[in-house]
Amino acid sequence: MEAVNVIGGGLAGSEAAWQIAQAGIKVKLWEMRPVVPTPVHQTDHLAELVCSNSLKSALPDTAQGLLKNEMRILGSLTLACAEEARVPAGSALAVDREIFSSLVTKRLASHPQVEIIRQEVKTIPRGGVNIIATGPLTAGGIFEDMAQLTGADNLYFYDAIAPSVTLNSLNPHKIFRASRYGKGNDDYINCPLNKEEYENFWQSLVDADTAAGHDIDKKMFFDGCMPIEVIARRGIDTLRYGPMRPVGLIDPRTERRAWAVVQLRQENQAGTVYGLVGFQTRLKWGEQDRVFRMIPGLENAEFVRYGVMHRNTYINSPRTMQKTLQYKNDPGIFLAGQITGVEGYMESAATGILAGINAVRYIRNQHPVSLSSYTMLGALVDFICHSNPDDFQPMNANFGILPPLDNKVKDKRLRYQQYVQRSEREMSKFSELYLQ
Numbered sequence: 453m454e455a456v457n458v459i460g461g462g463l464a465g466s467e468a469a470w471q472i473a474q475a476g477i478k479v480k481l482w483e484m485r486p487v488v489p490t491p492v493h494q495t496d497h498l499a500e501l502v503c504s505n506s507l508k509s510a511l512p513d514t515a516q517g518l519l520k521n522e523m524r525i526l527g528s529l530t531l532a533c534a535e536e537a538r539v540p541a542g543s544a545l546a547v548d549r550e551i552f553s554s555l556v557t558k559r560l561a562s563h564p565q566v567e568i569i570r571q572e573v574k575t576i577p578r579g580g581v582n583i584i585a586t587g588p589l590t591a592g593g594i595f596e597d598m599a600q601l602t603g604a605d606n607l608y609f610y611d612a613i614a615p616s617v618t619l620n621s622l623n624p625h626k627i628f629r630a631s632r633y634g635k636g637n638d639d640y641i642n643c644p645l646n647k648e649e650y651e652n653f654w655q656s657l658v659d660a661d662t663a664a665g666h667d668i669d670k671k672m673f674f675d676g677c678m679p680i681e682v683i684a685r686r687g688i689d690t691l692r693y694g695p696m697r698p699v700g701l702i703d704p705r706t707e708r709r710a711w712a713v714v715q716l717r718q719e720n721q722a723g724t725v726y727g728l729v730g731f732q733t734r735l736k737w738g739e740q741d742r743v744f745r746m747i748p749g750l751e752n753a754e755f756v757r758y759g760v761m762h763r764n765t766y767i768n769s770p771r772t773m774q775k776t777l778q779y780k781n782d783p784g785i786f787l788a789g790q791i792t793g794v795e796g797y798m799e800s801a802a803t804g805i806l807a808g809i810n811a812v813r814y815i816r817n818q819h820p821v822s823l824s825s826y827t828m829l830g831a832l833v834d835f836i837c838h839s840n841p842d843d844f845q846p847m848n849a850n851f852g853i854l855p856p857l858d859n860k861v862k863d864k865r866l867r868y869q870q871y872v873q874r875s876e877r878e879m880s881k882f883s884e885l886y887l888q
């Protein structure tokens with residue numbers, strides 16, 4: 453049997469290679485470092501954590517903790533190594549970066565089914581089974597090849613993204629639904645601001661601290677999407693003529709146009725998550741809480757994702773991928789990690805596990821499978837495959853992406869516990885059916 457090619461030995465590629473190797477199938481894991489460096493990696497280890505050493509919460513009733521539980525059931529390599537490399541960090545799973553990635557490297561290097569090849573892959577091998585996990589810094593030859601394979605329009609960078617909030621957390625008495633000039637259905641949620649509210653908001657925004665950011669990020673800005681605070685600093689009215697323009701939007705309560713309007717657009721099929729349109733930002737997260745909650749209707753907004761900025765290459769997954777993480781036009785090509793539009797270390801690793809499981813099934817002529825959307829990993833994959841393809845932006849693990857519960861439990865802790873129970877049930881079914 454021909455070996456499976458896993459391209460990229462980051463979080464996702466390491467997990468995918470591990471799953472395949474553990475199933476007794478040969479893997480060639482192609483990692484270009486240290487021969488070809490990236491602007492952010494500093495070592496030649498596999499699964500290097502390029503920035504924070506935190507893998508986020510380990511508490512079972514948090515979104516990140518839920519994802520970790522699911523990864524544990526699926527036989528995660530990175531989670532096992534993280535637990536060995538753990539350093540004290542309260543309820544978070546933080547690791548000694550060096551020990552963590554050395555452990556992952558050692559486990560893979562000593563696995564009899566794994567061959568690690570330190571070489572840049574410039575074109576995606578056609579034929580056989582290939583997993584592409586080249587990460588947010590994918591560039592060069594393979595970037596061009598992916599653009600050819602998926603269509604150049606389906607592959608892009610961003611430098612700043614807008615925050616997203618849960619629908620439940622918005623104040624229904626201050627917002628209204630409408631599309632600009634009545635074009636289309638009432639798809640947008642609109643938050644109207646009067647002159648005073650607008651000017652206070654503008655002042656706070658321009659005064660707010662911008663995130664210090666990763667040094668390296670500063671070298672990689674792209675002009676595509678201008679952060680809202682940068683637009684604001686150009687003058688008091690620039691937002692009113694830009695992302696906060698009120699034209700074509702009549703507030704049904706006043707029957708008039710507001711001074712300015714913030715629009716929110718639905719981001720997931722379940723309609724539970726909405727993004728602030730045109731609000732890409734580099735503000736520190738605490739500042740985003742403070743400043744964006746000044747917008748009428750967002751006073752108690754629950755942010756499922758904050759605006760962030762760093763370079764990220766990703767494909768338009770809703771156009772190009774199936775929930776099994778197979779490329780739609782070639783089921784022998786699997787994609788995993790941040791290139792698929794998931795964000796974060798563990799999210800990337802988790803998709804690597806699923807791609808690995810499905811590559812094994814594909815080789816064994818079994819149907820590749822997807823996880824239930826009631827699990828965190830399933831919901832994440834669901835989000836990236838079924839979002840609006842015209843406005844697709846990456847997402848991390850979050851309760852907001854799970855389908856809502858049947859009953860309306862108000863207590864947050866209880867609600868999260870119910871999500872955990874639901875995920876446990878689904879994972880147990882999945883294990884019984886598909887894991888040996």
Ligand SMILES: Cc1cc2nc3c(=O)[nH]c(=O)nc-3n(C[C@H](O)[C@H](O)[C@H](O)COP(=O)(O)OP(=O)(O)OC[C@H]3O[C@@H](n4cnc5c(N)ncnc54)[C@H](O)[C@@H]3O)c2cc1C
Nearest residue numbers: 460462463464484503504572573586587789790796797800
């Ligand atoms: C600057 C920056 C800071 C970040 N900070 C955080 C953070 O603090 N917390 C967090 O949760 N997430 C963070 N992320 C996101 C995090 O990096 C990713 O979520 C995660 O590392 C992605 O995993 P991955 O496996 O998809 O990619 P990576 O871990 O980047 O792995 C991709 C691998 O592919 C290799 N590769 C690329 N192209 C080729 C090729 N052509 N041939 C062979 N090998 C190749 C690369 O060398 C790399 O080892 C950050 C991302 C960036 C860019």
